[in-house]
Amino acid sequence: MSQEHRQKSGFDTRAIHAGYEPDPTTGAVIPPIYATSTYKQDGVGGLRGGYEYSRSANPTRTALEGALAALEEGEKGFAFASGLAAEDTILRALTSPGDHVVVPDDAYGGTFRLFERVQKRWGLDNTPAAVSDLDAVRAAVRPGTRMVWVETPTNPLLNIADIEALASIAHEAGALLVVDNTFASPYLQQPLSLGADVVVHSTTKYVGGHSDVVGGAVVVRDLDLAEAITFHQNAMGSVPGPFDCFLTHRGIKTLGVRMDRHCDNAEKVVEFLTGHPKVAQVIFPGLPEHPGHAVAARQMKRFGGMVSFRHADGEQAAVDTCARAEVFTLGESLGGVESLIEHPGRMTHMSVAGTELEVPADLVRLSVGIETAEDLIADLDRALS
Ligand SMILES: Cc1ncc(COP(=O)(O)O)c(C=O)c1O
Secondary structure, three states: OOHHHHHHOOHHHHHHHOOOOOOOOOOOOOOOOOOOOEOOOOOOOOOEOOEOEOOOOOHHHHHHHHHHHHHOOOOEEEEEOOHHHHHHHHHHHHOOOOOEEEEEOOOOHHHHHHHHHHHHHHOOEEEEEOOOOHHHHHHHOOOOEEEEEEEOOOOOOOOOOOHHHHHHHHHHOOOEEEEEOOOOHHHHOOHHHHOOOEEEEEOOOOOOOOOOOOOEEEEEOOHHHHHHHHHHHHHHOOOOOHHHHHHHHHHHOOHHHHHHHHHHHHHHHHHHHOOOOOEEEEEOOOOOOOOOHHHHHHHOOOOOOEEEEEEOOOHHHHHHHHHHOOOOEEOOOOOOOOOEEEOOOOOOOHHHOOOOOOOOOOEEEEEOOOOOHHHHHHHHHHHHO
16 A cells, blocks of 8 residues: 555554554564564664664554554554653653643643652643633643643543633644543544644553553654654654554554444443433533533544543542442543543542542443444442442
């Protein structure tokens, strides 16, 4: 498939073909796992295809990075050993000590911990602001703000950030807009096309999709940003190995069909939870009463597979519901084919307990998988009763 053909093709065609041409020697249709740390040179400096050492580049990673760029409609994609490694590399590549970043006031706990307990010690200050409140973000911007960093939908409260409007606010302030697109996945939302400068993913989630690999990604359009990230990816070295790249790339091929089933099932689960006597509130951007519904409907293809709800009987009842579920596996993470249930306050978001990012104690988060929807609903019914 030619480069030109690929650029014009649809999402699922790009997911399956972008980044790799069948191997010229064998015709292998899937990128081989190049388990090699180094490469024979044809004379000193005579690199074959630019490969020199596998921290700098590895063909299995190159294929994945090409696919990531194509899915986000970016110019350059980068793969990392984890989502947090990707985030750390962005911050070191694109900010300096003394700079300031506006961060979500309900970010993934590990992201906030990176800003608050790691980056701050090295001189990068942050101000949390509600990503759904444009005035709050505008008010948090100050001289020296280098970045506005958002997730949308956020983890775990599923707030929605208006990417186009935030890009304007960031750019007026001379700052970059970074969007963590983990919850939506590139199938549902493409932030670069809406004006964002940098997209970051925990590919551990929907992009990989099978809960069998930890990884991260960064995609950009601007070639200066790409150059800075390229330098830091190699200089910092938090790169994934070839087997991890292979698994992530294999997951990408089915992203579109998986996401449609995640969305179908999430909508059915939301319908079941809405009005359930043990559920005080269902949080899902697809619901018309969700404050971010209109923005989500504009910038997302569908509303995703993540659903949160507040238990009517408080914290202990929320914890007990998580423990009683059987088809929904009690566990951290999200975005895999299997459904997961968790209590953010005591699990994924324990690192923000006692801070302004603390989440409600009666909150339960569901990552709705692609099993038979009736089984998921029967399981929740049992767990709630
Ligand atoms: C929205 C979001 N961003 C980033 C991360 C961090 O990614 P990783 O766990 O792959 O380091 C996570 C992890 O849960 C996440 O949910």
